[in-house]
Amino acid sequence: MDWTDSGIVLSARRHGDSSAILTLLTLEHGRHAGLVRGGFSRTKRGILQAGNVMAASWRARLEEHLGNYTIELESAHSPAFLDDPDRLSALTSACAMAEAALPEREPHEKIYLDFLYLLEALPGPHWAAAYICWEIGLLADLGFGLDLATCAATGACDDLVYVSPKSGRAVSKEAGAPYRDKLLPLPQFLRVGEADSPQSQPPPSTEAVLEGLNLTGTFLERHVFAPHHKGLPPARHRLVDRLTGITTISGV
Amino acid sequence: MTTSEIERLISLLAKLPGLGPRSARRAALHLLKKKESLLSPLVDALTRAADQICTCSRCGNLDVEDPCSICTDPRRKEQVICVVEEIADLWALERSGAFRGRYHVLGGTLSALDGIGPEDLHITGLVERASGTQVEEVILATNATVDGQATAHYIADRLGTCSVTVTRLAHGLPLGGELDYLDDGTLTTALKARRPA
Numbered sequence: 001m002d003w004t005d006s007g008i009v010l011s012a013r014r015h016g017d018s019s020a021i022l023t024l025l026t027l028e029h030g031r032h033a034g035l036v037r038g039g040f041s042r043t044k045r046g047i048l049q050a051g052n053v054m055a056a057s058w059r060a061r062l063e064e065h066l067g068n069y070t071i072e073l074e075s076a077h078s079p080a081f082l083d084d085p086d087r088l089s090a091l092t093s094a095c096a097m098a099e100a101a102l103p104e105r106e107p108h109e110k111i112y113l114d115f116l117y118l119l120e121a122l123p124g125p126h127w128a129a130a131y132i133c134w135e136i137g138l139l140a141d142l143g144f145g146l147d148l149a150t151c152a153a154t155g156a157c158d159d160l161v162y163v164s165p166k167s168g169r170a171v172s173k174e175a176g177a178p179y180r181d182k183l184l185p186l187p188q189f190l191r192v193g194e195a196d197s198p199q200s201q202p203p204p205s206t207e208a209v210l211e212g213l214n215l216t217g218t219f220l221e222r223h224v225f226a227p228h229h230k231g232l233p234p235a236r237h238r239l240v241d242r243l244t245g246i247t248t249i250s251g252v
Numbered sequence: 253m254t255t256s257e258i259e260r261l262i263s264l265l266a267k268l269p270g271l272g273p274r275s276a277r278r279a280a281l282h283l284l285k286k287k288e289s290l291l292s293p294l295v296d297a298l299t300r301a302a303d304q305i306c307t308c309s310r311c312g313n314l315d316v317e318d319p320c321s322i323c324t325d326p327r328r329k330e331q332v333i334c335v336v337e338e339i340a341d342l343w344a345l346e347r348s349g350a351f352r353g354r355y356h357v358l359g360g361t362l363s364a365l366d367g368i369g370p371e372d373l374h375i376t377g378l379v380e381r382a383s384g385t386q387v388e389e390v391i392l393a394t395n396a397t398v399d400g401q402a403t404a405h406y407i408a409d410r411l412g413t414c415s416v417t418v419t420r421l422a423h424g425l426p427l428g429g430e431l432d433y434l435d436d437g438t439l440t441t442a443l444k445a446r447r448p449a
Contacts, residue, residue, distance in 0.1 A: 045397075046435055046437060046438070047435060049398045049437070050398045052437075073435065073436065075436070076435065076436040076437040078398050079423075079436070079438070079440045079441045080440055080444075082396065082398070082401040082441060083401075083423075083441075083444065085402075085408070085409075088401060088402055088405060091398070092399075234362075234367075235402075238402075238406065242405075
């Protein structure tokens with residue numbers, strides 16, 4: 001068994017003295033682990049960093065084996081964020097979420113492509129919006145998509161400011177007013193119809209980003225992690241903690 | 253010594269880093285051949301190490317006394333603490349001879365996958381030390397990896413309430429490094445950290 005694919009490094013764990021068990025999010029083979037001989041050697045350790053994109057060749061005698069990876073760096077994204085705690089938190093959170101939420105060896109092409117888009121968007125001013133959109137895409141691809149286009153109560157497309165925590169559907173300001181304490185706020189940059197994309201709007205405020213993270217976090221925790229008796233990954237909590245502790249997001 | 257005891261010796265040696273079963277067999281045979289000149293002194297040294305070496309309650313270093321000799325050395329600057337991930341990193345800095353302050357060993361890095369959270373690292377002790385009136389600067393000497401830097405940022409946040417200057421090691425070109433052979437990441441960080449010539 002062997003294949004060649006592109007993959008984003010989600011994690012690399014030491015195995016033995018110098019080898020590594022590398023988990024990649026690949027285009028055609030989903031989240032896939034494999035052994036990299038000498039992966040923790042001086043020459044290779046630097047490239048096996050979360051968020052880097054690799055050209056990977058996987059080979060094993062049987063399909064169910066762990067197999068061996070032969071890797072070559074395609075693009076190094078992680079070094080650009082080492083000095084930026086906010087973006088580094090978003091990157092590690094996205095890697096931890098993909099590692100924890102995605103089933104192994106199941107292709108999720110859209111999540112991979114969205115992740116690549118996130119890596120491209122992270123250096124820009126809309127990085128927080130891009131991260132939240134990536135989580136919304138993750139929810140949708142796992143079968144728990146949010147409907148933020150129409151009001152769950154009236155069918156209206158305008159003035160959508162809430163999301164029902166039960167159905168994951170948007171609720172208009174008027175229909176949601178009596179239940180506003182129980183509904184989740186829908187940040188403006190996620191309102192469909194307000195603009196073509198979050199990038200055409202000004203970068204969201206910290207409050208709006210935290211509302212967005214709360215929105216996706218609620219559904220991810222309930223639908224993706226709780227059935228496995230797990231919570232959101234610690235890296236995701238640290239991202240929220242970091243944003244909660246600051247008044248402005250760097251680069252905004 | 254019965255065969256099973258030799259096998260036990262080999263299996264224990266094989267657990268050491270850098271040694272597999274084959275190397276362990278060679279090491280065991282070598283030790284047994286040089287019983288007087290090597291095996292007995294080694295047993296003696298191992299016994300002494302097991303009895304006497306302890307972890308410094310202040311910085312996490314290994315030494316025969318607690319606090320360790322670095323923490324009690326009056327010639328070292330008490331105002332500067334260098335934070336490292338592991339004791340091996342402390343030893344590396346000591347070999348360089350470039351740092352003459354105190355250390356603090358974290359015992360690892362934050363890792364979501366391995367379930368290592370802030371409570372598993374010696375961060376609380378660092379915050380307590382940094383809160384002391386004598387400390388003026390904390391140098392974050394974690395590795396230039398995603399986990400290492402994420403940990404450094406977390407610690408910098410935690411030290412925000414302390415009145416200390418928090419610095420970190422520079423990233424960039426290694427001494428003797430040739431641009432043509434450097435990886436993209438090192439070049440990126442070197443360009444970002446450029447300074448006036």
